[in-house]
Amino acid sequence: MRIEFIKMHGLGNDFVVLDAREKPLPLIDAAVASALANRHTGIGCDQLIVLEPSSAADFRMRIFNPDGSEVEACGNATRAVGLLHGKPARIETLGGILEARPADAGISVEMGQPRFAWEAIPLAYAMDTHSMPLAWEELVNPIAVNVGNPHAIFFVADPYAIDMDRLGPLIENDPVFPERVNVNVAAVTARDAITLRVWERGAGLTRACGTGACATAIGAMKRGLVDRTVTVTLPGGPLTIAWREDDVIVMSGPATESFRGSFAADAFGLTQAAAGEVTA
Numbered sequence: 001m002r003i004e005f006i007k008m009h010g011l012g013n014d015f016v017v018l019d020a021r022e023k024p025l026p027l028i029d030a031a032v033a034s035a036l037a038n039r040h041t042g043i044g045c046d047q048l049i050v051l052e053p054s055s056a057a058d059f060r061m062r063i064f065n066p067d068g069s070e071v072e073a074c075g076n077a078t079r080a081v082g083l084l085h086g087k088p089a090r091i092e093t094l095g096g097i098l099e100a101r102p103a104d105a106g107i108s109v110e111m112g113q114p115r116f117a118w119e120a121i122p123l124a125y126a127m128d129t130h131s132m133p134l135a136w137e138e139l140v141n142p143i144a145v146n147v148g149n150p151h152a153i154f155f156v157a158d159p160y161a162i163d164m165d166r167l168g169p170l171i172e173n174d175p176v177f178p179e180r181v182n183v184n185v186a187a188v189t190a191r192d193a194i195t196l197r198v199w200e201r202g203a204g205l206t207r208a209c210g211t212g213a214c215a216t217a218i219g220a221m222k223r224g225l226v227d228r229t230v231t232v233t234l235p236g237g238p239l240t241i242a243w244r245e246d247d248v249i250v251m252s253g254p255a256t257e258s259f260r261g262s263f264a265a266d267a268f269g270l271t272q273a274a275a276g277e278v279t280a
C-alpha cells in the first residue's frame with residue numbers, strides 16, 4: 001500500500017502533510033512521525049501534519065515534531081493547510097480552533113488569544129511570567145507566553161550572536177518548563193519591526209516559527225516595545241502579527257506547496273491490517 005503526501009513550507013519551516021480527511025490512514029504514532037520526519041532515512045521535515053475529519057470544525061490538524069511529540073499549535077503549518085484548503089477554514093487543533101483564510105499576504109490565521117499565567121505556560125511553580133527571574137548565561141529574564149504552545153522570549157541586542165545550538169536545548173529542557181518550551185531570541189529594531197530566531201521544542205533551530213513570531217510579538221507588545229501590528233523577520237522571511245482589540249492574535253504570511261509524492265506504507269511500519277483496522 002502506498003500513502004500520498006504533500007510537501008509544504010512556510011518561510012522554509014517545512015512540513016510533510018498527510019491528508020486523511022476523505023480516507024482514513026493507518027495509525028500515526030510518535031515512532032512513525034519521527035521516521036517520516038528524518039531527513040536522511042525518511043521524507044524529512046520540521047513537522048509532520050496529519051489532517052483528519054472533525055465534528056467541531058472543517059477539519060482537524062494534528063502536529064508532530066521530529067522527536068515524535070504531538071503538540072498543540074503550528075503557525076506556519078496552519079497557513080500551509082489553509083492554502084491547501086483553498087477557502088476560509090476553521091481548523092481544530094489540540095490548542096483550540098483556529099480560522100485560516102486567503103489574504104493579500106498569502107494566508108491569514110486567527111491564532112486565538114495569548115495566555116500569560118504561570119499555570120497556563122505552564123511553569124513548574126508560581127513566577128512572574130512578564131520577566132521571569134531566571135538566567136541561562138547571557139539569556140536573562142524572558143517573558144513567557146502561551147499561544148497554544150509554550151514560548152520563552154528573550155530580548156537581546158543581536159539574535160544572530162547567540163549560540164542557539166548550545167543554549168536552545170538547555171532552556172528547552174529546563175525543568176522549570178514541565179512541558180518543555182520553544183526558545184525565542186529577538187531584537188526590537190523599530191516600533192513595528194522585530195528580528196527573531198527560534199529554537200523549537202522537539203525540532204531544534206528552524207528557518208521560521210509562526211507561533212514563535214506570534215508569542216514574540218505579543219511579548220514585545222506587553223513590554224511596551226512595539227505597537228499592536230508588527231513585522232517579525234525570521235531567517236526564512238517576514239510575518240505580520242497583529243494583536244486585535246478583542247485579544248485575538250492575527251498572523252499573516254506566505255505558504256508554499258513544494259511537491260507531492262508517495263511512500264510505501266510498510267517502509268515506515270504502517271500496515272492496513274484489515275478494512276477499518278490499522279496497526280502501526
Ligand SMILES: N[C@@H](CCC[C@H](N)C(=O)O)C(=O)O
Nearest residue numbers: 074075076149201209210211
Ligand atoms: N514550527 C511551528 C511550531 C511547531 C511546534 C513547536 N515546535 C512546539 O513543539 O510547540 C510554528 O510555525 O509555530
